[in-house]
Amino acid sequence: MCLAILPFKCSQILFPYLFTRRWFKAKGPKRVSNQNLRNFIPLLPNAITLIRKIKTAIQQQLLNSGLLKNRIVKNFVSLGSIQVLNFLFPLFLTPYLVRVVGINHFGLISFSQALITYFVTLNDYGFNLSTTREITLNKGNRSKIVQIYCDTLSTKAFLLGAGFLLFLALVLLLSKHSETVYFYLLSYSMVVGQSLFSVWLFQGMEEMKYISFINALSKVVTLVLILLLVKEQQDYVYVNLLYGCGFIVAGIASLVVAQRRYHLTFRFSKWANIVFQLKEGWHIFISNFSVTLYIKSNIVILGLFASKEIVGFYSIAESVINIVRQVLVVYFQAIYPHICRLVLQVKADIRAFIRKVHIPFSLMVLVGCVMVFALSEYITLFFVGYPQAKVTTVLKVLSIVPFIVVLNIPANQLLLALNHKKAYSRILMAGSVLNLLLNLALSYYFLAIGTAVSVILTELFITVGLYVMLEKNSPTFTRLFNSTAFGKGTPFSKKEGLR
Known part of the structure; x- marks a missing residue:
């Protein structure tokens, strides 16, 4: 079975599961009472079963496609198994904390954790x-x-x-x-x-x-x-x-x-x-801190202008998006070694890999984004316990972010594999500065919605910037889909290859 139908296989697994839950009814979501953890324990076996089914479907499609070596499939499955805990942890703990300590205090917790991340990055220092x-x-x-x-x-x-x-x-x-x-x-x-x-x-x-x-x-x-x-x-x-x-x-x-x-x-x-x-470690620290700035400054800056309740609303929506982005982390880590090997071979191999693997995966992510948008009210109900329009609105705005991120993975990995680290760092630092400026302006006037729009604009800037830098430093990617630009067996030139 072709890898391109993988998104639809995942949809076939997800939709029956979602719409048979008791809170997904034709009349829309109803308020879920503020109960203790005991109400969530029965959901864990279903969640684990769902994740296992999706993982099995992905593994089977990758094996049937014949495009990936066994090592890559094993990497994907192995890394995915490790990330399952990172997936379930916020999925289980966030609803519990929101119900027990309330939205205001959850917002304060999220704000403090975002602030602490700066000091964790300082201590890691690259x-x-x-x-x-x-x-x-x-x-x-x-x-x-x-x-x-x-x-x-x-x-x-x-x-x-x-x-x-x-x-x-x-x-x-x-x-x-x-x-x-x-x-x-x-x-x-x-x-x-x-x-x-x-x-x-x-x-x-x-x-x-x-x-x-x-x-x-x-x-x-x-x-x-x-x-x-x-x-x-x-x-x-x-x-x-x-x-x-x-x-x-x-x-x-x-x-x-x-x-x-x-x-x-x-x-x-x-x-x-x-x-x-x-x-x-100074230069690596600066690069890492730039990434932390554009990832974590959203909540910190929002917390300077908005109430902790608003910060709590935004944090819940961002938590959902971060759960989706865990899949992108696994995918990035699983295919990066293969991309590093391909840049030493021929351009046509990269073209085939991107067309037959990355594009279908991107479609799967797009399906996931559409589902998050369409089911945002029900997702909000699960995390908050009752319908909350502000969380739903922010979640809908942020739902496109994983798809924007997945689009920049080829340029991201090729820049690193071709050793254009300075160009890569330059874009991240520029994105961090842009994110700070956008957040200071938009969060002040539009609060959580402004923060969400800042995230989208920053991710778009980074995606476009990575491709511009790749074309500037190694003009190969824009020709990867043009079969007449080079022969099937054309290798990377010394200028384009690893330095």
């Missing part, structure tokens, strides 16, 4: 790329690995302390009530946990199974703690602390694995080594 590379290149040199391990953790400890002082000053500036200050300070526990989690070590040693296991452990701990301890509205103060406890457990687990698996023991490094690490 080590997931720079240190990963150093560890990979020095696998056989134990003394070098020990030095890299200690230098990285020492630098992260310095950034953790410096970041806390900055965060404290920001909290005292933004908060007017002692309870809110207490809530924000407890939120910094998430940065503490992330600073301990040595993702870069496991990536460099190419043992990603530990990342998957520890990530799952963190989410399970967080979920259990929230279900046990968050019972009423006033408990919102502890939500971010409980998230932080999950991260801290993950961080401690990674330190234990590092000690037992690789016999690595942490010792503080010299100040000169810390300064060297800060200089070495």
Whole structure:
């Protein structure tokens, strides 16, 4: 069966499931009472069954198409299995928190988590790329690995302390009530946990199974703690602390694995080594921070102009879109190694790959976006518990975002595979600046709708910009669909290939 019908196979699975649920009736959604977690537990087996059916359909269609090597199919299925937990976690926890702590407090939680992301990015400082590379290149040199391990953790400890002082000053500036200050300070526990989690070590040693296991452990701990301890509205103060406890457990687990698996023991490094690490990772940090700015600034800027209730409405809609975008993350990671191999071969291979794999996948994403738009009222009912027009409107506006993002994946991956990293970073930084300016203008006048429009315009700018940069630096993509532009076996020229 052709891969092009994959979107319709997924639709055949989804539509019967959706329209047989008790809240999807011809008269439209009705109010769902504000019940505790027990009302959601019966839905979990159905949700897991639905995800398994979709995954099986995707796997079968990919195998039948004959376009992908077994390695890519396995990557897609393996990565998809890991992301299932990331998919279910917000799908289950968001409705629970909204019902227990209320929209206002949920908005405050979302605002604080977006703010904390800046400090998590500061603490990561690009080590997931720079240190990963150093560890990979020095696998056989134990003394070098020990030095890299200690230098990285020492630098992260310095950034953790410096970041806390900055965060404290920001909290005292933004908060007017002692309870809110207490809530924000407890939120910094998430940065503490992330600073301990040595993702870069496991990536460099190419043992990603530990990342998957520890990530799952963190989410399970967080979920259990929230279900046990968050019972009423006033408990919102502890939500971010409980998230932080999950991260801290993950961080401690990674330190234990590092000690037992690789016999690595942490010792503080010299100040000169810390300064060297800060200089070495500066450019990667700037690039990563630019991405964080255009992804997380939406909620932060909206929170400066709107009430926490409005922030809560927008956060719920954004959570739904982020669930859909998890599929794009899996797809990107699964096909990127294959794209890197194709750029060393012939242009016609890339053309065939994009036509026979990426276009059908894009159609599947488009079907998903249309479904989110059409079923926005029912999705809102599930997450909020009652019909809420403001959430529904924002969700409809944002529903096109995953399709815009999937359109830029070919240009995104080809720029990276052809080693045009500077051009790639330039577009992301420009997109971050544009997003800040648009948010400051549109969120001030139009609140949540303005923020949603800012996201769409920024994603459109980044998509167009990536293709412009690809054409400017390696004019190949615009000719990929033109069979007369080059022969079937035409390889990339040295100028166009990897540098």
